[in-house]
Amino acid sequence: MTDKYADGDKIASLIAASNDILLAGHTNPDGDSIGSLVAMGSMLEDMGKRVICVVPNEIPRSLRKAKGGMKIYDFTAADRYIKERLSTCDLVVCLDFNDISTRIGALGPVLEAHACPKILIDHHLSPVVENFDAIISDPSASSTCYLVYKLITDIAGTESITPRIASALYMGMMTDTGKFSFGALTPELFRAVAVLVERGADIRAVDMAVFNSQSEGRVRLTGYALHKKMVVLHGHGAAYITLSLNELNRFRHQSGDTDGLVNMPMQIEGVDISALFIETAECIKISFRSRGDNGLDVNTFARKYFIGGGHRNAAGAKSFDTMNNTVVRFIEALQAEAEAKKSIANTSES
Numbered sequence: 001m002t003d004k005y006a007d008g009d010k011i012a013s014l015i016a017a018s019n020d021i022l023l024a025g026h027t028n029p030d031g032d033s034i035g036s037l038v039a040m041g042s043m044l045e046d047m048g049k050r051v052i053c054v055v056p057n058e059i060p061r062s063l064r065k066a067k068g069g070m071k072i073y074d075f076t077a078a079d080r081y082i083k084e085r086l087s088t089c090d091l092v093v094c095l096d097f098n099d100i101s102t103r104i105g106a107l108g109p110v111l112e113a114h115a116c117p118k119i120l121i122d123h124h125l126s127p128v129v130e131n132f133d134a135i136i137s138d139p140s141a142s143s144t145c146y147l148v149y150k151l152i153t154d155i156a157g158t159e160s161i162t163p164r165i166a167s168a169l170y171m172g173m174m175t176d177t178g179k180f181s182f183g184a185l186t187p188e189l190f191r192a193v194a195v196l197v198e199r200g201a202d203i204r205a206v207d208m209a210v211f212n213s214q215s216e217g218r219v220r221l222t223g224y225a226l227h228k229k230m231v232v233l234h235g236h237g238a239a240y241i242t243l244s245l246n247e248l249n250r251f252r253h254q255s256g257d258t259d260g261l262v263n264m265p266m267q268i269e270g271v272d273i274s275a276l277f278i279e280t281a282e283c284i285k286i287s288f289r290s291r292g293d294n295g296l297d298v299n300t301f302a303r304k305y306f307i308g309g310g311h312r313n314a315a316g317a318k319s320f321d322t323m324n325n326t327v328v329r330f331i332e333a334l335q336a337e338a339e340a341k342k343s344i345a346n347t348s349e350s
């Protein structure tokens with residue numbers, strides 16, 4: 001359904017021809033974003049390249065211990081330094097996002113303005129390809145780390161995978177599949193994981209860093225959200241959670257504290273759709289989740305009813321309406337989708 005781009009050879013020659021490389025991850029970096037930066041950055045350093053890694057904003061607490069010692073700059077805190085470093089870079093590698101002009105905030109125009117070859121390695125739908133000289137894009141891949149794994153083994157062989165690279169790649173594969181529970185759970189993915197274990201991936205350390213390095217506030221916020229704020233819409237097989245700025249502040253919220261919260265209502269039998277509405281200073285940030293190939297396509301849903309998109313079973317969106325109106329629109333949209341489904345079923349019966 002979506003075009004694949006597989007410019008592996010071209011990427012290998014662009015890397016061979018460059019000496020000073022900037023690697024960029026996406027806004028609100030997750031395990032796949034950080035994992036692909038660390039793995040790709042380490043491989044390039046091991047090849048003798050000068051490397052600088054940057055993400056558009058703060059790295060969540062749970063991922064700070066999972067960087068394997070790689071320095072990753074937060075652009076909001078180091079924009080002048082990054083601009084200065086970028087001026088000498090002869091290659092830019094973009095990881096785990098599909099559009100340089102909309103997905104990485106203020107970092108986007110800065111990278112766009114710097115004339116040098118640009119590479120994209122990503123698994124989101126609909127990459128904006130004009131900005132890139134070489135692309136690996138495969139929306140059927142479960143993570144960008146899986147694509148980086150294949151690229152590293154193609155370019156430098158599995159022998160080049162150090163324990164640091166192995167742990168980083170494992171982190172992205174594990175987090176983007178919800179601990180290997182959704183996405184493309186192919187035999188190839190598990191073979192890749194086996195190779196990473198052989199090459200020294202420290203699975204316990206990754207798990208400890210990602211899941212057991214939370215603040216007390218985050219754990220309490222999760223409890224509060226599920227106990228007091230979750231609404232189950234039994235008729236729609238859906239559930240949602242809203243969190244206001246006031247509530248977030250009460251629990252000393254930090255970036256990343258609500259990551260994964262949207263998945264939790266789906267632990268309830270019969271709930272196959274979940275939404276999380278988070279108030280920020282600018283807008284209501286929404287996350288959608290659904291289950292399976294026959295469940296609601298939340299990528300289409302987010303595009304149709306809100307400003308957003310993503311994957312079939314995991315998408316994000318923004319609303320510039322009030323929290324109440326946003327929730328009302330969500331419920332109306334579920335209703336509209338249910339009715340559309342019913343009328344298609346009726347037509348096919350008659």
Ligand SMILES: [Mn+2]
Nearest residue numbers: 032096144176
């Ligand atoms: Mn990803």
